Amino acid sequence: MTVKFKIDGVSVEAAEGASVLDVARRYGFEIPSLCHHEAVTPYGACRLCLVEIAKGGRKKLTTCCNYEVLEGISVVTDTPEIRRHRAMVLELILAEAPDAEPVRRLAAEYGVRTTRFPAKPKGEAGEKRDCILCGLCVRVCSEIVEANALTFNGRGEKRGVGTPYHEASDQCIGCASCASVCPTGCIEVKDTADAREIWGRKFGVVRCESCGAPFMTEAHRDRAVADGPLPAEYFKTCPACKRKALSGRFAAVGA
Ligand code: SF4
Numbered sequence: 001m002t003v004k005f006k007i008d009g010v011s012v013e014a015a016e017g018a019s020v021l022d023v024a025r026r027y028g029f030e031i032p033s034l035c036h037h038e039a040v041t042p043y044g045a046c047r048l049c050l051v052e053i054a055k056g057g058r059k060k061l062t063t064c065c066n067y068e069v070l071e072g073i074s075v076v077t078d079t080p081e082i083r084r085h086r087a088m089v090l091e092l093i094l095a096e097a098p099d100a101e102p103v104r105r106l107a108a109e110y111g112v113r114t115t116r117f118p119a120k121p122k123g124e125a126g127e128k129r130d131c132i133l134c135g136l137c138v139r140v141c142s143e144i145v146e147a148n149a150l151t152f153n154g155r156g157e158k159r160g161v162g163t164p165y166h167e168a169s170d171q172c173i174g175c176a177s178c179a180s181v182c183p184t185g186c187i188e189v190k191d192t193a194d195a196r197e198i199w200g201r202k203f204g205v206v207r208c209e210s211c212g213a214p215f216m217t218e219a220h221r222d223r224a225v226a227d228g229p230l231p232a233e234y235f236k237t238c239p240a241c242k243r244k245a246l247s248g249r250f251a252a253v254g255a
Pocket residue numbers: 140141145147148149150171172173174175176177178179198199
């Protein structure tokens with residue numbers, strides 16, 4: 001069913017169940033976020049996507065990544081009050097991730113260059129510096145990669161993400177999807193000509209038979225072949241060479 005509502009006075013529509021944040025972005029409204037990816041379940045951790053939502057004559061400030069669209073609501077994405085709240089949240093996040101360039105950049109957009117909050121203590125085994133506990137890596141590993149190799153460890157100030165008990169995980173396939181979505185870039189991936197190291201494990205890599213470039217880990221290939229439907233031969237060449245071969249075929253047809 002389609003739901004109609006307003007964002008900053010503009011009439012918009014979306015399918016029931018969509019989040020206000022995803023719909024707003026689809027329509028070109030800018031709302032900051034650090035813990036959201038539309039491919040995984042919302043978690044509401046960073047509180048940056050704060051907006052004002054009016055429903056039935058009542059207004060409230062709320063995060064919108066985890067707020068489902070409703071008929072007739074009115075969403076306001078930017079007011080001095082919203083900016084004040086986001087600036088405060090960014091100060092807190094800056095204390096957790098003082099070296100993360102994406103956080104510093106976003107904070108600067110809200111006039112935040114330093115933080116009054118004490119830096120989060122670091123140093124637990126396996127704990128990532130600059131981790132803001134957004135949980136994106138955990139959700140992507142579980143919901144998209146379906147490896148379930150990551151989890152939250154510890155409590156309170158010692159809470160962090162990593163493999164269970166910070167031990168190398170047999171479930172990890174070294175795909176680095178977790179690192180690619182991490183908003184602070186704090187998941188370390190070491191790629192060399194022959195291997196990839198991530199989360200305390202070293203993986204052999206598959207090289208493209210055509211161009212020689214490494215393009216996935218052997219563990220990732222083995223899982224993809226085991227899960228089907230593509231045969232092992234499919235993983236002998238990299239995506240770029242496959243595309244080239246395909247466009248070559250089209251060119252031959254058109255000649
Ligand atoms: S590299 Fe490992 S931990 Fe990261 S998403 Fe892939 S399987 Fe999960």
